[in-house]
Amino acid sequence: MIGLPKTTEFNKKIPKQKFYENMNISPALKKIFVEQVKIIYWRNKIAASTTNLAPGTNVTELEVFEVRLNNPELDKSLLKQIDKEIPYHILFLLEYQGKYQAWIGYKEASNSTKNSFKVNGYYHTDWLEEDKLPLKLEGLNLDTVYENFVRQIAGDNLVKQTSDEDLKESIERDEKKKMLQKQIDKLQNEIRKEKQLNKQIELNMKLKELKRRLRILYEN
Incomplete structure (x- = not known):
């Protein structure tokens, strides 16, 4: 085959x-x-x-x-x-x-x-x-x-981020991306349900930080 x-x-x-x-x-x-x-x-x-x-x-x-x-x-x-x-x-x-x-x-x-x-x-x-x-x-x-x-x-x-990145390193980076994306999805759902403005602001700050960390994984 x-x-x-x-x-x-x-x-x-x-x-x-x-x-x-x-x-x-x-x-x-x-x-x-x-x-x-x-x-x-x-x-x-x-x-x-x-x-x-x-x-x-x-x-x-x-x-x-x-x-x-x-x-x-x-x-x-x-x-x-x-x-x-x-x-x-x-x-x-x-x-x-x-x-x-x-x-x-x-x-x-x-x-x-x-x-x-x-x-x-x-x-x-x-x-x-x-x-x-x-x-x-x-x-x-x-x-x-x-x-x-x-x-x-x-x-x-x-996709390799560097020419010498081995498979285990690629897998670990992908697992971190999946974990962060899962946290982002959960937090976005919490924000949609939250009624208090101050709590929304707090959650959005956390969301911004998670997105920043996820972006770094894709860039590096």
Whole structure:
């Protein structure tokens, strides 16, 4: 899929039961598997053994899973659970009625347990034809291939501010922007509801400061 080398093709159908029977999941998550997922294919295995790429320091393999859905919505907690259980980085391609979304999470090794990962926020594309997905295999090693997939899917959200900014720094800056925007939205809602003029003035001063901090994140 997505123009990857034939040497990476795996194309193994994995019954969804295999996932929820072999993972430590809650009844609620099992229900998501049953109701939202039709079938899962392990499409590609991107590794030093299947490509001419060098191994990465953090990324040893990158798996491509195609998840065919029963409806166009998928609870991302399901993707997060799969990511936590499988000790490799994963690119998810969600399929519904012939259209695709690419999803990928920022996944890094956890300090608590060997072969354990923590997954932060996810990025995804709109629903597109497969050949319109903004995905290209770019890089000389698996670390850079993974980073480029994340940046390609995230688009403008993870544009580098400096040439030497690494992926983790970009992710952290984007998380700060999201947090500030959430605070701004909440404060604007409070201002609309506030009847007292002095309280409105106080809230507007706080709003101005939050917007200033957000603007700095976009500029720097």
